[in-house]
Amino acid sequence: MIKKLKRAYRHHILKRKLSTGWQEFRRTGKTSPDTYRALRQMFVLTRGGYNDKVAQEIITSIGKERNENVEGILGYLEEKELKEMANHMKKDGYYIFDSGLSPEKISSIVNFALEEPVHYLNPETGKQSVEKIKYDPKTPISPRYDFSRESILKSEDLQDLIFDDSLLAFAQEYLGCKPILDHLAFWWSQPFNGKAKSEAAQLYHFDMDRIKFMKFFFYLTDVDTYNGPHCYVKNSHTKLPPEISRDGRFTDVDILKIYGAQNMLEIVGKKGAIMAVDTRGMHKGKDLIKGERLLFQIEFAISMFGQNYSALPKSLIKVPYREKANQYAYKHIFE
Numbered sequence: 001m002i003k004k005l006k007r008a009y010r011h012h013i014l015k016r017k018l019s020t021g022w023q024e025f026r027r028t029g030k031t032s033p034d035t036y037r038a039l040r041q042m043f044v045l046t047r048g049g050y051n052d053k054v055a056q057e058i059i060t061s062i063g064k065e066r067n068e069n070v071e072g073i074l075g076y077l078e079e080k081e082l083k084e085m086a087n088h089m090k091k092d093g094y095y096i097f098d099s100g101l102s103p104e105k106i107s108s109i110v111n112f113a114l115e116e117p118v119h120y121l122n123p124e125t126g127k128q129s130v131e132k133i134k135y136d137p138k139t140p141i142s143p144r145y146d147f148s149r150e151s152i153l154k155s156e157d158l159q160d161l162i163f164d165d166s167l168l169a170f171a172q173e174y175l176g177c178k179p180i181l182d183h184l185a186f187w188w189s190q191p192f193n194g195k196a197k198s199e200a201a202q203l204y205h206f207d208m209d210r211i212k213f214m215k216f217f218f219y220l221t222d223v224d225t226y227n228g229p230h231c232y233v234k235n236s237h238t239k240l241p242p243e244i245s246r247d248g249r250f251t252d253v254d255i256l257k258i259y260g261a262q263n264m265l266e267i268v269g270k271k272g273a274i275m276a277v278d279t280r281g282m283h284k285g286k287d288l289i290k291g292e293r294l295l296f297q298i299e300f301a302i303s304m305f306g307q308n309y310s311a312l313p314k315s316l317i318k319v320p321y322r323e324k325a326n327q328y329a330y331k332h333i334f335e
């Protein structure tokens with residue numbers, strides 16, 4: 001009884017905070033750290049119910065654009081095929097595409113990632129370095145090396161993916177309304193004796209940056225069980241089980257007990273592989289035993305409400321995409 005009352009009180013407080021937060025967001029386009037914290041707490045408290053309800057309202061109010069015969073990196077797709085693929089993802093929480101990046105594109109992106117200076121996760125402090133270094137495959141100093149979003153935009157190949165019509169169309173089918181590009185990430189991973197696993201996203205967790213979102217993952221190196229496959233718990237993107245009653249990181253043993261081995265997937269793949277993942281579900285990158293992994297990631301959401309990332313300068317957009325960047329899907333992260 002006391003527990004129930006406590007929960008009701010907490011729910012009431014969070015609801016009030018979020019309602020104020022939404023008003024502020026409508027006015028300013030920004031979410032305060034306090035509101036963002038409330039979003040994460042409400043996600044856990046309602047086991048995702050709050051997100052589902054608010055998402056439905058947003059989806060209805062924004063609506064969809066027609067996806068007629070889209071062409072892009074995922075191939076030439078009719079609406080029916082897009083729907084089928086998105087339905088698989090709605091069921092499982094992830095989808096692995098048949099098509100992938102061409103060998104030319106892969107080597108061009110890898111060369112870029114070997115030349116462009118990168119921040120690294122400092123294993124002592126658990127923070128990202130301010131300085132940038134050149135990634136050296138032979139001298140590991142960290143489990144993870146993240147390119148800044150400004151660096152990402154220097155690559156024309158990556159911009160081709162960021163502005164790809166087929167990815168956008170798939171995101172719309174999955175999310176249910178016109179999607180917004182809301183985040184980009186690109187990083188190298190190396191073995192590092194299991195150090196800084198939490199900061200390197202190598203322990204199971206859920207992401208909760210937005211009300212509803214999804215990520216495209218691109219493997220730029222061959223990924224097997226030893227060099228950091230993305231691990232995903234099948235069908236964990238729906239209601240949170242009662243055992244997951246907090247935010248944070250979870251051990252493999254916790255996850256095994258709650259979801260069962262049959263649902264714990266290691267997504268291995270050749271370089272060039274493309275997948276879509278709803279990382280509201282439980283996931284991690286497996287820490288590496290040998291080799292390396294280079295991964296590019298594009299995130300789409302239904303609303304920017306949530307985590308605040310600084311805007312990116314429009315001037316970084318390459319000529320072919322300057323016009324496109326003004327469209328609804330892209331304009332939110334550029335200024």
Ligand SMILES: O=C(O)CCC(=O)C(=O)O
Binds near residue numbers: 229
């Ligand atoms: O490294 C991975 O495969 C997972 C990274 C992760 O947690 C994320 O992108 O949200």
Ligand SMILES: [Fe+2]
Binds near residue numbers: 283
């Ligand atoms: Fe994550």
